[in-house]
Amino acid sequence: MNRKKELIDFDDVAERALRNPEVMAGYVRARAMRLAADAVRKVRQTKKLSQAEVAHAMGKPQSLVARIEGARTNATVETLYEIAEATGTELVISFKKSKTSDKRKD
Template sequence: MTLRKVDDLIAEKKQNSAKFAAAYEQAGVDLEIAIAVKQLRDSLDLSQRAFAELVGKPQSTIARIESGAVTASNQTLSEIAQRTHKQLRIQFI
């Protein structure tokens, strides 16, 4: 199946199913969060375990966030920002 066909299939499923569309959009948000948290951790040159200790979360929580397996709450992201002395910015684009 070509990429174009996959894109067409996704577009069709999003149009026909509000539940699929919402899940698809949430997966995109989760991926953006996963990448941002991983990049932050990498910029601090910390292991998941050391980063988790720094931000006061279990290492398993950091692993799940970085893999996109969970949606990090605004509170969790805010705590990560505060404990790493970073600013959390949420944008609508």
């Protein structure tokens, strides 16, 4: 038997999966963690600090900074504030209109 395997288009699979509200919610949360992780890494590297130096200034273990930068833990606002203090920066949080959320007026 000589069957051709049909290739699956990843973009089609992703688009279909993201139509599921639970999948979309998980994606949005994971994306927020990744954005925070990237921001922490960028500020740390810009200030030429190691993870250990930032953690020491916070009084926390280096592994916490590593987990945040790896998006393996959800950093609290308090922890992000501590990172800002440890790096001599200001924590700024903002919201913008979502392209995917329900339009609520309550």
